[in-house]
Amino acid sequence: MTDISAQAPQFDWKSSGFTARLQARRRSELWLRGLGLGAIGLALLMLAIMLTSIVGSALGALRQTHVTISVPIPADQVDPADPFSANWRRIMQNYVASLYPEASAAELRELGGILSKGAQFMVREAVVEDPSLIGQTLTISVPVSDPFDQLAKGFIKRETPENERRVNDAQIAAFDVLDKAGLISQPINWGLLTNGDSRFPELAGLRGAAVGTFYLLLTCFVLSFPVGIAAAIYLEEFAPKNRLSDFIEVNINNLAAVPSVVFGLLALAVFLNWFGLPRGAPIVGGLTLALMSLPTIIIATRAALKAVPPSIREAALGIGASHQQVIFHHVLPLAMPGILTGTILAMAQAIGETAPLLLIGMNAFITSIPTSPLESATTLPTQIFIWADSPERGFVSRTSAGIVVLLVALVAMNGLAIYLRRKFERRW
Amino acid sequence: MEDLRLMERVADTTRTKITARGVQVYYGEKHALKDVDVDILDKTVTAFIGPSGCGKSTFLRCLNRMNDTVASARVSGTILLDGEDIYDRGVDPVQLRARVGMVFQKPNPFPKSIYENVAYGPRIHGLTRSKAELDAIVEASLRKAALWNEVKDRLADTGTGLSGGQQQRLCIARAVATHPEVLLMDEPCSALDPIATAQVEELIDELRAHFSVVIVTHSMQQAARVSQRTAFFHLGNLVEYGETGQVFTNPKDPRTESYITGRIG
Ligand SMILES: Nc1ncnc2c1ncn2[C@@H]1O[C@H](COP(=O)(O)OP(=O)(O)O)[C@@H](O)[C@H]1O
Ligand SMILES: [Mg+2]
Numbered sequence: 001m002t003d004i005s006a007q008a009p010q011f012d013w014k015s016s017g018f019t020a021r022l023q024a025r026r027r028s029e030l031w032l033r034g035l036g037l038g039a040i041g042l043a044l045l046m047l048a049i050m051l052t053s054i055v056g057s058a059l060g061a062l063r064q065t066h067v068t069i070s071v072p073i074p075a076d077q078v079d080p081a082d083p084f085s086a087n088w089r090r091i092m093q094n095y096v097a098s099l100y101p102e103a104s105a106a107e108l109r110e111l112g113g114i115l116s117k118g119a120q121f122m123v124r125e126a127v128v129e130d131p132s133l134i135g136q137t138l139t140i141s142v143p144v145s146d147p148f149d150q151l152a153k154g155f156i157k158r159e160t161p162e163n164e165r166r167v168n169d170a171q172i173a174a175f176d177v178l179d180k181a182g183l184i185s186q187p188i189n190w191g192l193l194t195n196g197d198s199r200f201p202e203l204a205g206l207r208g209a210a211v212g213t214f215y216l217l218l219t220c221f222v223l224s225f226p227v228g229i230a231a232a233i234y235l236e237e238f239a240p241k242n243r244l245s246d247f248i249e250v251n252i253n254n255l256a257a258v259p260s261v262v263f264g265l266l267a268l269a270v271f272l273n274w275f276g277l278p279r280g281a282p283i284v285g286g287l288t289l290a291l292m293s294l295p296t297i298i299i300a301t302r303a304a305l306k307a308v309p310p311s312i313r314e315a316a317l318g319i320g321a322s323h324q325q326v327i328f329h330h331v332l333p334l335a336m337p338g339i340l341t342g343t344i345l346a347m348a349q350a351i352g353e354t355a356p357l358l359l360i361g362m363n364a365f366i367t368s369i370p371t372s373p374l375e376s377a378t379t380l381p382t383q384i385f386i387w388a389d390s391p392e393r394g395f396v397s398r399t400s401a402g403i404v405v406l407l408v409a410l411v412a413m414n415g416l417a418i419y420l421r422r423k424f425e426r427r428w
Numbered sequence: 429m430e431d432l433r434l435m436e437r438v439a440d441t442t443r444t445k446i447t448a449r450g451v452q453v454y455y456g457e458k459h460a461l462k463d464v465d466v467d468i469l470d471k472t473v474t475a476f477i478g479p480s481g482c483g484k485s486t487f488l489r490c491l492n493r494m495n496d497t498v499a500s501a502r503v504s505g506t507i508l509l510d511g512e513d514i515y516d517r518g519v520d521p522v523q524l525r526a527r528v529g530m531v532f533q534k535p536n537p538f539p540k541s542i543y544e545n546v547a548y549g550p551r552i553h554g555l556t557r558s559k560a561e562l563d564a565i566v567e568a569s570l571r572k573a574a575l576w577n578e579v580k581d582r583l584a585d586t587g588t589g590l591s592g593g594q595q596q597r598l599c600i601a602r603a604v605a606t607h608p609e610v611l612l613m614d615e616p617c618s619a620l621d622p623i624a625t626a627q628v629e630e631l632i633d634e635l636r637a638h639f640s641v642v643i644v645t646h647s648m649q650q651a652a653r654v655s656q657r658t659a660f661f662h663l664g665n666l667v668e669y670g671e672t673g674q675v676f677t678n679p680k681d682p683r684t685e686s687y688i689t690g691r692i693g
Contacts (some may be wrong), residue, residue: 241499311536317497317601319549319606320526330538331550 050114058404060397064189064202065152066141067115067178071095071123075135083127083134088120100174111174116143118203141185143202146394148175152184155393166393192401196367196385201394204387206405208369212282212349212362212377213409219286219373220293220350225343227290228297229332235298236305237327256295263292264356272360280361280376288356293346300342304335337424344417348410380406439594445470445610445640446491451505453486453495458575460486462686464505468610468657473632473641474497475655479687482661484644488612491642493521509512509610529603533615535595537587537602540618542579545598546570549606567607572638573601574631600631604638611635612672613643617650629654648688652676660684 012018072095078086096112097103103111119142126140127133143149147166150156156165158172167175178184195205235252238246267288271277277284308331316326332339357363363382370377378386384402387395431465438537446468452463461483468474486495493514496503496678515526526549537545546566549555556562564582572575575597579590588597596616603611613632617625632654643653651658652672659669660681668675669682679685 016690110502240625279582309536311532311534312533315536315538315602317494318492318523318525318530318532319552320547320604321552322522325552329552334539 004361011415030231032308035271054400054403054407057397060153060155061189061192061394062400063153063186064191065144065149066187067144068139068141068183068185069095069115069119070139072098072137073123075129078127078134080134082132083131084124086124088124089271092120093122107170110168110171113401114144114148114171114175114178116145116202117200118143118421120197141187143191144175144184146201146392149202150393151175152186163204192398193405196369197365197378197386199365201392201398204395204398206380206383206402208366209378209380210381210405211369212285213379215282215370215373215377216285216289216379217347217351219283220289221343221347222295223287224297224346228294228343229301229339230307232298232301233296233332235325236302237323245349252295252298256299259355260292260353261355261359263288264359266291267357268355278374278376280364280366280378281374282362282370282379283373284360285357285362285379286373287394289350289353292353293343295350296346297339297343300345301335304338304342305331307338308334323421337421340420340424341417343415344420347377348413348417351409351413352381352406354385357382358385360415370374380409443470444468445510447506447508447511448487448490449506449508451490451503451507452488453483453488453504454501454502455498456585457544461490462663464666464674466659466666468640469589471636471638472657473636473643473655474652474657476642476644476659476661477646477687478661478667480646483664485614487646487661487666488530488614491610491612492525492530494525496521511653511678526606527608528610528612529606529608531596531599531603531611531613531616534619535592535599536680537590537595538596539586539588541584541626542570542590542598543583543585546601546605549602553606555606570598571603572604572635573597574617574627574634575601591624593620593627596620596624596628598632600628600635604635609639611639611641613641615644615646618646625650648676660687662687672689 018221024358027135042116074091074094077091092115093108093112096109099113100108115252122142123140126138144152147156148171149165151158151172152175156167159290162169175184191203191205193205193210194207195203196208198204235245235249239248267284271284271287272279277287312334316330317323321329357379361376362378363375363386365386366376366378366379368375384399384406387399387402441639444467446466448464448466448468451464452459464487465495475489476681479482489495489504490507491514495503503515509524509528512519514528540548543566546569547562550562550565556565565571567576567580570579575594579585579595579598587595590598594669596619600611600616616632617628620628629650632641632643636656643651643654655672658675659668659671660667660675660679660683662683668679668681670680679688
């Protein structure tokens with residue numbers, strides 16, 4: 001061996017070559033950092049633009065213009081024993097006619113159009129609830145119809161030539177008279193959350209869609225959670241490692257990547273045409289989305305089971321726990337946070353799913369609130385779809401409001417996932 | 429090895445607890461254990477020593493059929509526990525593991541309370557009829573594991589919050605709680621500091637009064653300190669088996685001598 005130190009080259013760490021290399025290295029690092037920051041900034045900007053545009057548009061649906069009317073309830077036209085079946089349309093027409101004695105029939109129709117078509121039902125409901133009103137005058141605040149709501153909110157401009165706007169000068173004059181008299185108000189639009197769907201924007205609400213989404217998710221969860229966990233446990237813990245189980249594994253992964261509309265077609269063929277399940281019912285939507293959620297839940301559960309330290313299994317086996325006891329007493333509880341996270345992510349995916357639901361008829365026009373998963377219903381995304389497709393101006397802001405409600409539901413679900421995960425993690 | 433104490437420490441009994449004859453283990457194609465014959469005595473500490481990968485753990489895991497859980501493992505030969513073949517069809521491996529307890533290399537308490545850790549075995553095997561009985565077993569087991577005084581005020585705390593040495597003693601208490609007849613320990617001190625190791629070694633000597641203990645160790649000093657009998661494994665063969673004092677001071681096989689003098693291993 002020769003003397004190593006004699007051969008060791010002498011480096012000058014302060015030479016210009018070294019300094020230049022060092023600077024180049026610093027520059028490229030700065031570049032990388034800048035690019036990363038830029039990407040995040042761009043993503044945040046997009047999110048901000050999307051949120052402001054949606055929320056901005058949704059604000060238009062925050063309030064609804066109402067008019068306060070004082071309708072005489074004539075005792076000769078309403079039967080106290082059965083106030084429901086009185087001719088409420090006529091009563092309302094007579095009331096409008098009494099306000100404008102000079103007006104012709106055509107003018108009266110136009111003036112009556114200021115009120116929402118739903119006004120007569122609200123009056124009816126009030127009287128059904130309190131029959132002592134018969135023979136008296138009912139004072140009630142009812143929504144104005146959509147064009148006047150838009151007029152009050154400034155979306156329909158008075159400067160626009162009369163033949164290009166949906167309200168004529170006479171209607172505007174009448175509306176202004178009501179406004180002067182202090183009868184026009186703009187309360188918070190609770191109807192958006194408490195009403196079912198309607199052809200009239202001023203009456204349309206999301207309650208039916210929300211209940212439909214609830215039933216749909218319930219069905220989806222009840223089916224996919226236990227089945228998914230059972231399948232994952234079998235595949236992870238019991239299945240022999242052979243060609244068949246490999247084949248199943250590959251196909252589960254493939255299933256997770258199948259476009260959702262394909263599941264819709266499958267559901268249409270199998271659940272509706274073959275099994276004859278009710279069209280547009282949340283139970284069918286839930287079944288369909290359960291098929292879609294299953295692969296996600298199975299994959300998440302298997303990953304969570306695999307992540308449980310083998311030492312825990314050995315410990316339990318070592319004191320004589322059976323395989324099933326090892327799974328249910330030790331492995332599954334430890335895997336729960338991961339399983340729950342996967343499941344809620346699958347549910348969050350399901351809540352926003354639209355395409356398969358369109359195929360099974362969950363975009364029908366349904367005004368009633370479903371009372372069971374077997375009744376036809378819409379869901380939040382299909383309701384948004386329906387509204388986005390409607391020509392009335394009032395549905396523009398309501399579509400955005402629907403999106404906001406859907407986003408709030410999603411954020412709530414993700415919050416729940418985080419909460420559950422934290423809670424379980426603390427326990428174990 | 430100049431520890432003179434080991435000459436005095438001979439086994440108290442000659443009753444055989446486990447008899448192994450012609451035990452072979454294959455992992456797939458790999459022949460991990462070749463034709464092992466051994467008689468393990470009751471109320472005795474038996475140490476398995478040998479270089480790493482020589483099959484000590486493999487043999488230990490044959491004794492409570494933990495190898496059943498390894499898909500590729502095949503075991504042949506006979507292993508008798510009190511004269512009964514543990515690989516017989518009529519023997520349930522799950523029940524066997526309650527009779528032949530095991531303590532692992534890395535302390536692995538369940539992420540549950542200290543109480544639940546110890547109570548788990550008796551509970552799944554239905555050893556108690558009342559909460560009071562279970563409490564008594566938990567206390568007795570923790571006492572046997574020399575842990576009771578340290579944890580008696582915090583039985584509800586989680587077992588994973590204890591120190592490494594305490595965790596290992598908790599694992600011993602957990603194994604002891606099912607009243608095993610044999611306790612298998614696979615390098616129980618290799619993850620512990622010297623003080624915790626000394627505590628566990630002392631404990632092993634006390635446990636000998638209740639049942640037979642088989643301990644795998646890579647430390648020859650430890651084997652010399654705690655065991656009465658020593659088996660030396662090399663490349664899947666049982667090379668030498670005898671009284672600890674004899675194996676360490678007067679080995680019959682040259683390979684044993686090379687190993688204990690530090691030339692192989
Ligand atoms: N599960 C297994 N699958 C395949 N080979 C294994 C397995 N466990 C142990 N072996 C092999 O068997 C031999 C003996 O291993 P082991 O009994 O763990 O040795 P030791 O405990 O003496 O260090 C080693 O060569 C090891 O690689
Ligand atoms: Mg080992």
